[in-house]
Amino acid sequence: MTLKTQPLMLSLCLLALLTATNGIADESSITKPRVISAEAWGSDPLPMPVSRLHEPRFITLHHAGVEWKAGDDPLVKARNLQSWGKKSVEEGGKDWPDLPYHFLIAPDGRILEGRPTKYEPETNTTYDVNGHIGVLLWGNFEIQRVSPAQVESAVRLVAWLAEKYEVDEKQIRGHQDVGTDTDCPGKDFSRYLKDGRFQTWVNRARAGEPLAIKLDEALEEGPTEIVPQ
């Protein structure tokens, strides 16, 4: 090529390089599921101390342990949970600067953003929360059944988180499997985490395969009713 065309060729190469880099910068083939931002539901957290920064290494699933009633609004529930947690212990709250969980999933499958993932979560139990990403499914799965939409959203969200933070499938667990005395996330949901089916669905999502989620019949001793949407 002549000297005259060189700058043009160089710019074209740079353009191609930038385009390629942008493609890679997308990080993974997994699409982030739609998440309602904390701003959109009216989150009003307190400043978080630097001492609470952490590196996510585990993904831990919870249920709310509170019955979800027909007509409940997940945006209102998130605001209420946050304002209750922010109250001092003397006022009946928890002294939590923000929601205790990083993501909250409604029975209709909507996902809400909670506490920023760069900060460790909170717990009412005793495990070391450092490194845990907390994903909450609304409902009480000791007395209600988890909804298929909720499970699918949880699988897609956890798959995306696992890719983003390079979390091994062995570190995707229910709250009661991280070594504490709790029935969380409830018997109707925790069975899929205990026998590895949930992790299999997550692996399929990570591989871009059809999820083929199939939930079991109700447990013999119940619960029998799916959480209302």
Ligand SMILES: [Zn+2]
């Ligand atoms: Zn829990």
